[in-house]
Amino acid sequence: xxxxxxxxDWRTRAADTAARKEAAAPLFAKGKEVLAKDTVALLEAVIxxxxxxxxxxxxxxxxxxxxxCLNQVDKSKxxxxxxxxxxxxxxxxxxxxxxxxxxxxxxxxxGPQAARVAEFIDNGKxxxxxxxxxxxxxxxxxxxxxxxxxxxCAYKADRKGNLYTxxxxxxxxxxVEATKFKDGIVIAQVNEIVDELPRVDIPGxxxxxxxxxxxxxxxxxxxTRDPANITxxxxxxxxxxxxxxxxxxxxxxxxxxxxxxxxxxxxxxPTYGAExxxxxxxxxxxxxxxxxTMIPAIxxxxxxxxxxxxxxxxxxxYVASRPDVxxxxxDGTLRSNRAFAQTAGHYAADMFIGGTLQIDKYGNSSTxxxxxxAGFGGxxxxxCDPKGRRHPSGAWLKCGEELPSLDSLTGSVPRGxxxxxxxxxxxGEGRKPVxxxxxxxxxxxxxxxxxxxxxxxxxxxxxxxVTEEGIAYLNRCKDMxxxxxxxxxxxxxxxxxxxxxPEETKALREAGIVKTPSDLGIDPSRATRxxxxxxxxxxxxxxxxxxxxxxxxxxxx
Amino acid sequence: xxxxxxxxxxxxxxASARDRAIGLVDEGSFTELAGxxxxxTSPHLELLGDAVAFDDGIVTGIxxxxxxxxxxxxxxxxxxxxxxxEIGGAKMVNTIKTAIDFHDDxxxxxxxxxxxxxxxxxxxxxxxxxxxxxxxAGLLAHAxxxxxxxxxxxxxxxxxxxxxxxxxxxxxxxxAAATDAxxxxxxxxxxLTGPEVIEQEMGKEEFDASDRAxxxxxxxxxxxxxxxxxxxxxxxxxxxxxxxxAELAPLPVxxxxxxxxxxxxxxxxNQLRLVALAxxxxxxxxxxxxxxxxxxxxxxxxxxxxxxxxxxxxxxxx
Numbered sequence: 022x023x024x025x026x027x028x029x030d031w032r033t034r035a036a037d038t039a040a041r042k043e044a045a046a047p048l049f050a051k052g053k054e055v056l057a058k059d060t061v062a063l064l065e066a067v068i069x070x071x072x073x074x075x076x077x078x079x080x081x082x083x084x085x086x087x088x089x090c091l092n093q094v095d096k097s098k099x100x101x102x103x104x105x106x107x108x109x110x111x112x113x114x115x116x117x118x119x120x121x122x123x124x125x126x127x128x129x130x131x132g133p134q135a136a137r138v139a140e141f142i143d144n145g146k147x148x149x150x151x152x153x154x155x156x157x158x159x160x161x162x163x164x165x166x167x168x169x170x171x172x173x174c175a176y177k178a179d180r181k182g183n184l185y186t187x188x189x190x191x192x193x194x195x196x197v198e199a200t201k202f203k204d205g206i207v208i209a210q211v212n213e214i215v216d217e218l219p220r221v222d223i224p225g226x227x228x229x230x231x232x233x234x235x236x237x238x239x240x241x242x243x244x245t246r247d248p249a250n251i252t253x254x255x256x257x258x259x260x261x262x263x264x265x266x267x268x269x270x271x272x273x274x275x276x277x278x279x280x281x282x283x284x285x286x287x288x289x290x291p292t293y294g295a296e297x298x299x300x301x302x303x304x305x306x307x308x309x310x311x312x313x314t315m316i317p318a319i320x321x322x323x324x325x326x327x328x329x330x331x332x333x334x335x336x337x338x339y340v341a342s343r344p345d346v347x348x349x350x351x352d353g354t355l356r357s358n359r360a361f362a363q364t365a366g367h368y369a370a371d372m373f374i375g376g377t378l379q380i381d382k383y384g385n386s387s388t389x390x391x392x393x394x395a396g397f398g399g400x401x402x403x404x405c406d407p408k409g410r411r412h413p414s415g416a417w418l419k420c421g422e423e424l425p426s427l428d429s430l431t432g433s434v435p436r437g438x439x440x441x442x443x444x445x446x447x448x449g450e451g452r453k454p455v456x457x458x459x460x461x462x463x464x465x466x467x468x469x470x471x472x473x474x475x476x477x478x479x480x481x482x483x484x485x486x487v488t489e490e491g492i493a494y495l496n497r498c499k500d501m502x503x504x505x506x507x508x509x510x511x512x513x514x515x516x517x518x519x520x521x522x523p524e525e526t527k528a529l530r531e532a533g534i535v536k537t538p539s540d541l542g543i544d545p546s547r548a549t550r551x552x553x554x555x556x557x558x559x560x561x562x563x564x565x566x567x568x569x570x571x572x573x574x575x576x577x578x
Numbered sequence: 579x580x581x582x583x584x585x586x587x588x589x590x591x592x593a594s595a596r597d598r599a600i601g602l603v604d605e606g607s608f609t610e611l612a613g614x615x616x617x618x619t620s621p622h623l624e625l626l627g628d629a630v631a632f633d634d635g636i637v638t639g640i641x642x643x644x645x646x647x648x649x650x651x652x653x654x655x656x657x658x659x660x661x662x663x664e665i666g667g668a669k670m671v672n673t674i675k676t677a678i679d680f681h682d683d684x685x686x687x688x689x690x691x692x693x694x695x696x697x698x699x700x701x702x703x704x705x706x707x708x709x710x711x712x713x714x715a716g717l718l719a720h721a722x723x724x725x726x727x728x729x730x731x732x733x734x735x736x737x738x739x740x741x742x743x744x745x746x747x748x749x750x751x752x753x754a755a756a757t758d759a760x761x762x763x764x765x766x767x768x769x770l771t772g773p774e775v776i777e778q779e780m781g782k783e784e785f786d787a788s789d790r791a792x793x794x795x796x797x798x799x800x801x802x803x804x805x806x807x808x809x810x811x812x813x814x815x816x817x818x819x820x821x822x823x824a825e826l827a828p829l830p831v832x833x834x835x836x837x838x839x840x841x842x843x844x845x846x847x848n849q850l851r852l853v854a855l856a857x858x859x860x861x862x863x864x865x866x867x868x869x870x871x872x873x874x875x876x877x878x879x880x881x882x883x884x885x886x887x888x889x890x891x892x893x894x895x896x
Contacts, residue, residue: 249591249743556589559765567881573791578764578798578880 034204041067041206042229052180054214055230060090063230065098067206068170073103074123075168075196079359080108080132080243080398081310081331082189086210086234087172088113096122103127105166107155107192107359108398109134111239118146127166128396129153135393142394142469152394152475154401156363159192162199171200171207174238177218178211182225185218188332188340188355189240193223195360201227212237220352242334242572244310246284249557249577257538257548258444258487259285262374263294265492265541266442266485267303270416274306276366276403278375282444283312286374290318291554308366308403311336311347311355313571316564317554319346328365329357330399335575339568359399366403371416372440373403377477378449381460382505382517384480384495386443391464397477404478406439413437420484425499438496441478444487447513454515455488456508480504486511490518491537498534510535582606586817590741591765593816595637595654598702601816602739602823603641603648610639611676612669620665622712631657636666638673643820645694646827649677652702655744661709662750667719674699674726677734694828699736701757706772707748720749727756731841735759735834737826739819740766740808745797747772755807756841758834761822762799762808764884769797795864795880804868804893805852809837813884851896867894 030036045066048059055063064087068074076091077084092113102123109115110132117123118141127150131138141147153161162168173193175184186193197207208230209223259282266272267286277283290304304318305325311333318324327346332355340347340355350356366373377386388395410417417437421427424438445455462474484496490511498504510526512518529535538545555561558571559578585593585601593601600608612618614632623630635657641648651670653660662670677697685691708716730736738757740746745767746754754760754768762768771779773787773796786792795801802808812818826834838845861867868876871894879887 550592551588556592557765562881563883573789576791576794578794578800 038204038206041069045230049230053178053182053225053228053231054180055232057086057232057235060087060232061093063208063232064091065094067208068094068099068102070099071101071103072169073105073166075162075171075200076104076106076114077171077173077192077196078106078108078111078114079191079331080110080130081240081333082174082191083111083239083241084172084174084210085111085113085239086232086236087174087208088117091172092116092120092122094122096120100124103150105150105158105162105168107158108132108396109138110241115141124148125150127151127153127158127161129155129158130396130398131394135395138394139392139465139469149469149471152396152471154397155359155399156367156402159195159199159360159363162195167203167205168196168200169205171196171205173197173207173209175209175211175223177213177215178209178228178231179215179218179225180231182209182228182231183218183221184209184211184223184225184228184231185220186222186356187219188337188357190222190356191331191359194358197223197227208232210234210238219354220350222356240334242575244279244312244333245335245572245575246281246312246314247558247575248284248288248314248553248555248560251281251285251288251550251553253549254446254489255281255285256289256550256552257489257543257545258282258446259289260293260543260548260552261487261492261538261541262286262442262444263289263299263303264297264543265536266372266440266487267294268297268299270372270419270440272303272372272416272440273414274308274370275304275372275374276308276370277312278373278400278404280376282376283374284314285553287312287314287318288553288555290323291321292552294318294323295321306370308362308370310357311340313558313561313569314555316561316569319343320564328362329355330359330362331357334572335570338570339565342568363399363402366399367405368407368410370403370439371414372442373400374442374444375400375404376445377443378453378455379457379460379462380443380445380455380486380508381457381480382508383501384483384486384504384508385460385476385478386483387460387462387475387477389460389462389465389475389477391461391468394465394469394475397475400477404441405482406441410437410439416440420496423494423497425497438484439482440484441482442485442487443478443483447488447490447511447515447518454517456512456515456517458517488513491535491540494534494536497532503529503534507534586815586820588816590763590814590816590819591743593742594656595635595652595702595704598742598816599637599639599641599650599652602650602652602700602702602820603643608639608641608650610637611673612638618665618669620663620712622663622715626711628711634663634665634669635660636662636669638669643824643827645692647680647697648823648827649673649697649699650702651699653704653742653750655704655742658709658711660705660742660744662705662707662716662719663709663712664715664719666709667716667723670701671719671722671726674723674730674734674736678726678730681734693830697734698827699730699734700739700823701736701754702739702742703746703750703754704742704744705746705748705750706744707750717749720753723753724756727753731758732831732835735826735829735831737761737823739823740768741799741812741814741819742766745769755839759810759826759837760802760808760839761810761812761819762802763812763814763819764799764887765814766799766802766808767794767797768802768807773797791880800879800887800891801864801868804871804873804891806893806895807839811888848896855896870894
């Protein structure tokens, strides 16, 4: 028979949304279009004090106009907002807290505003929820941090609300899905409202309002590295990585973290990599943004597939012209998607390689420094051993087989391990030692009242450290003592490195746990810029056949 | 020791001051004077507790191209931005002075000497001008270099080559402008006030120094070639620069006089016509001027490959 609901109304959220939209109804110009000048009024109509709000913005595209408008709302009505968003790199993101409009923050990446985040936590302007990885935060959008109103951005919209996010789709699908399917409100700023879209990335009935912003949204070419700035030392590290790790393990799938070392690796694939006979054996499947420094290797036929978190300014035409490699829509342009790329980077890829500011004597690493709450974005997703992984691959199995302690927990059952590599010069930015006794993250935890120090990659996940001294194969260490000795052995003239004992290092080299350039058969005098397939931005344009269009700040002609 | 043969096809932009000095003259002919083993270092930097360089960031010496003795000055941008202080300036002054004295002795001894056998000076610029640590001494050094350029005029041709990372800016921008001929690559930059200083003084709206494309199309080789501020534009290899120098080296001084952009009433007239054109046009961007010079697809000239640029570009004449 019919069951009686114990609760009178199961549609309170929907009713609330309808009331908010009703308040905003007079502001709609045509279809779902709201004029830019009415944006503040729209936000005041649909947002209530205490709401959970998402402003789209990662380290690439930014819903910057909507963020500015949110700062202009009447704060006597709208205050104590709980911001849940991937990143807070814009001044306006933090101004919300300074202006008393927002109170609580859950995020993943602080970037340029890292110092202000720390300051605001300290003076109580920000109530910090937690610092997440992207996937973790996206997951919580569908659990306990579902946005009430989301402010997203797209290249184009039509008046039905359909969005074209194209090359920079990034986080939009995950934000819109979480918001809209829980009766939330989605507002999009777009560069252009048109009659017909190249393709529909977000269906119009998931979007409540579209606004043509006065200026195109801000986008940062964060993953572009000018080859002219790569040093010989970075090339030496890149050679060691290729020979001692990529080649040694036969790593075919991976994510390359941002930085000059990975750019150097990408640029010596067609030269040194080819000389080692590694073409077709490594780097065939990659989860990366469209790094311009990948162009020579792609052109030489090294890569079969690349899926991207986001786009990279200037790479639009090049990527669209290489559909065998990239994920291209029926309209002929790339669709990036951070949630899927992070998933692939976490579960499907065999290796993560990146850099860091500090590694402690145990092998924990962090880019956090005192007074800067930067967050780590996606690095921890990829820079860890995914415990849920079940599919085997050569590199994953070999890395696991080398683990002397594997049997202590799983007995005789074999298990692979993700390769997690940190490539660093022993003295990094500002000649500061990378190897330290204790991470600055501890000081930050104290000053910002965090429960735990923000560690980017935990020591138990880290399998390899590469420095100019050599490679430490941490996955081959049987215990913490050996691991610490291996770290000391490659830590150079840092205080940690100076505690290395010559006889201990000798034994580690004999055991293949530490390998110097000469152990690897690498002549350091060959590590010069001559190995780079492209030495400057102009060379990259030439390699691309004129398809790569570098942003103004990278042009030196 | 640098292998001269390997050096020739390499990027001039990437080459160190010493490699440029060696590579710009004939194989094996370069002898460094007041080099790092002589350890002539800046007394000012030492007082300030800063690191010194044993060559003070400037390589000087003599080599040969064919029958022409070539006095070379080459600035190193990696040492304090190629800035010129007391010691580096003195090395420049004395190199030019030695070239002039050598010329005078030679001509006195051998009156029948051909143009090809008379010395030239080549300056490879990579500098922002005065080394601020050395303030007055650095400024004085600039004045003394200018003085030597005037003394060399009509006797010893001075050729500027500009294609290194820092470019040629500040007081050394004046010095470069006062040479007889200027050779640039598209990666070279030439100007007086550097981009960052313009932004600092006049604001980002006036000049956005972080917009490298803007910086290059305002101060870079392609623009300077169209404007006539540079006489020659060459590929970015040591060899291309050397070959252009080699073509110029045997020419008579009268030819060098003709290449000058300033230094006579007629040249000044021409410069004034350029100023008048700028006042009349009020260009918003360098590309406007390129169009005025008769380049139909002026914006397209920014990105076309070098060879295509050279075959299609029209240079401004007023």
